[in-house]
Amino acid sequence: MTDTAFNSRKNPATTFTEWLREQHQENWDAAINHRFIDELFAGSVATDVLQHYLVQDYQFIDRFVALLGAAIASADRFESRVRLARFTAMITSDENTYFLRAFDELGLPAKHRNAPQLTPQTKAFQDLMTEAAQSQVYPLCLSVLTVAEWLYLSWADRPDAQLPPRFIHAEWITLHNNPAFADFIGWLRSELDRTGAALDAEGQARSADMFGRAVKLERDFFDHVYTPLQYS
């Protein structure tokens, strides 16, 4: 939990999302510079590690879409609902079919696509997304959504890097660094800047707490793929 309120920040030009990220810079940097990301760009992630990441992440995506639904329901204006609904359509089409093609490529049995054993790290992330969704408070839903998407844009944004040859690596990168995705993250941040700045001090502290837990869980999630389960 933060000990400096947003309204007493040193630099008044600091936006709400900058203020949130500043407080969790160490976990943020560890996540976006993770070994898994280096191996993804190099196309060298070990098959059991990639399989574990994708199986667990598909379960993350399930609750993530439910959280998007809660954000759509709790948003304070129609234009925000429309923007979130369009993004949800991308996740449930382009991103979903990436997972299905990746599972085919890996020869993954159906039971692990639909109802795998969940790791504590996946479960903890699902629980945080459920907590944010059940709050029915739009900026709290945004606090978790923004971490999940802004942090992914941050690791994927390596303009000088070449794409690896296999789609299973390359497409996971391009899903997270394409111009439409970057544009959406800009909007998502502006939305949290707008609605987070309008919260009272207690609401802002809740937002900072959820944001910080999400950043830590992103780091934990990357760490945990290096002790993969078996999916035979």
Ligand SMILES: Cc1ncc(CN)c(N)n1
């Ligand atoms: C754990 C995690 N965090 C974020 C994302 C980006 N949607 C993801 N796929 N998985």
